[in-house]
Amino acid sequence: MRIKLxxxxxxxxxxxxxxxxxxxARLPALKLNxxxxxxxxxxxxxxxxxxxxxxxxGEQVVIxxxxxxxxxxxxxxxxxxxxxxxxxxxxxxDISILIALGIHRPQSAAEHRTILGSLYGRIAVFDxxxxxxxxxxxxxxxxxxxxxxxxxxxVEAERVIVxxxxxxxxxxxxxxxxxxxxxxVAGRKTCMASHFALFKPSPQTGKHELAAPGVLEGNPxxxxxxxxxxxxxxxxxxxxxxxxxxxxxxxxxxxxETAHLAACAQVRELYQPxxxxxxxxxxxxxxxxxxxxxxxxxxxxxxxxxxxxxxxxIILLAACRDGFGHDxxxxxxxxxxxxxxxxxxxxxxxxxxxxxxxxxxxARRFRVLLVSGFDAKTTARMGMEKAxxxxxxxxxxxxxxxxxxRTLVIPDGGLxxxxxxxxx
Numbered sequence: 001m002r003i004k005l006x007x008x009x010x011x012x013x014x015x016x017x018x019x020x021x022x023x024x025a026r027l028p029a030l031k032l033n034x035x036x037x038x039x040x041x042x043x044x045x046x047x048x049x050x051x052x053x054x055x056x057x058g059e060q061v062v063i064x065x066x067x068x069x070x071x072x073x074x075x076x077x078x079x080x081x082x083x084x085x086x087x088x089x090x091x092x093x094d095i096s097i098l099i100a101l102g103i104h105r106p107q108s109a110a111e112h113r114t115i116l117g118s119l120y121g122r123i124a125v126f127d128x129x130x131x132x133x134x135x136x137x138x139x140x141x142x143x144x145x146x147x148x149x150x151x152x153x154x155v156e157a158e159r160v161i162v163x164x165x166x167x168x169x170x171x172x173x174x175x176x177x178x179x180x181x182x183x184x185v186a187g188r189k190t191c192m193a194s195h196f197a198l199f200k201p202s203p204q205t206g207k208h209e210l211a212a213p214g215v216l217e218g219n220p221x222x223x224x225x226x227x228x229x230x231x232x233x234x235x236x237x238x239x240x241x242x243x244x245x246x247x248x249x250x251x252x253x254x255x256x257e258t259a260h261l262a263a264c265a266q267v268r269e270l271y272q273p274x275x276x277x278x279x280x281x282x283x284x285x286x287x288x289x290x291x292x293x294x295x296x297x298x299x300x301x302x303x304x305x306x307x308x309x310x311x312x313x314i315i316l317l318a319a320c321r322d323g324f325g326h327d328x329x330x331x332x333x334x335x336x337x338x339x340x341x342x343x344x345x346x347x348x349x350x351x352x353x354x355x356x357x358x359x360x361x362x363a364r365r366f367r368v369l370l371v372s373g374f375d376a377k378t379t380a381r382m383g384m385e386k387a388x389x390x391x392x393x394x395x396x397x398x399x400x401x402x403x404x405x406r407t408l409v410i411p412d413g414g415l416x417x418x419x420x421x422x423x424x
Contacts, residue, residue: 006287057089075117100184177260293325300413
């Protein structure tokens with residue numbers, strides 16, 4: 001059987017000497033034009049109000065959207081949002097777009113052009129900077145003691161629109177929604193303190209059981225992010241749901257929590273297929289931007305490993321043309337003992353350190369063969385084994401089994417969350 005999987009902006013191909021099932025999204029048969037979906041969402045009831053009842057002529061509007069590591073369909077919906085604002089009497093000069101970088105790197109001019117589409121050069125665009133105090137305003141402290149600071153442009157704007165896409169998130173439950181504000185346009189201290197909630201409170205150890213993908217109810221990270229986000233005005237949320245081919249297949253607009261929950265429901269329906277546990281999983285992160293860096297690509301490992309028996313083998317395809325994704329990710333692998341690693345994080349929590357810890361914990365539970373741009377030494381330091389390409393990874397994996405292992409292919413690992421069903 002020949003397998004072709006997405007890798008960067010191309011594919012990796014390999015042969016396996018027996019048939020294997022693919023675990024894929026359950027996509028709707030009928031798809032509307034994406035522009036139609038956006039217009040329908042914006043023309044509907046937006047939390048009990050219409051678009052023209054929310055926005056008025058002459059108002060200053062800031063639109064928040066995601067950075068290049070998260071494709072959202074922004075080049076489609078941003079022009080339509082601006083069109084609606086113009087129709088309300090709001091001029092281009094009174095509209096700006098803020099890129100929700102969180103703690104990510106600034107965007108290049110080419111990346112801004114990709115995100116804004118036809119609006120590039122017409123509407124002002126700014127990158128959020130989580131470490132620039134001049135950009136931040138303190139909004140207070142959450143009930144859990146997290147200090148909340150948000151980009152000044154939002155606080156000073158008369159109207160705020162938050163946009164993004166919804167998919168599973170490996171400890172906040174789902175992306176989109178409140179994450180567009182926190183951590184999207186929050187100060188670094190806010191980002192770190194809110195994400196630290198994934199740990200059980202001391203003196204306990206380990207990660208909170210409900211800080212998991214697909215879980216919102218009882219998820220301490222989601223609860224804290226939502227509370228922090230509500231401290232900042234959000235007049236309209238627009239969230240998309242995408243197909244594995246990056247087509248817009250769902251658009252939800254309205255109140256921050258209500259619209260987000262509706263998008264999450266569609267993601268659950270489409271991207272949580274049932275399967276039984278296997279001995280070998282062959283997982284593609286899904287190509288760019290899902291595998292643009294390891295911080296993004298490791299989500300596919302976090303989701304896909306749920307379909308693998310402890311001690312099983314995982315092949316992960318993740319090109320990582322931008323390397324790790326942040327300079328303070330790889331240095332955390334100086335901790336090779338997971339207990340000592342967790343103690344260090346509890347003492348000096350860093351989001352990228354938590355991601356590194358999560359990755360290493362998976363590498364300890366499974367044999368992980370990584371097909372990427374990293375060399376063998378770097379890959380080994382992260383607990384994984386280097387494979388030059390998909391075919392070599394398949395050959396290495398099969399050499400450890402005396403007979404054909406139970407095998408599963410997950411071609412869009414950054415989107416699909418396996419649901420274990422013994423009846424499958």
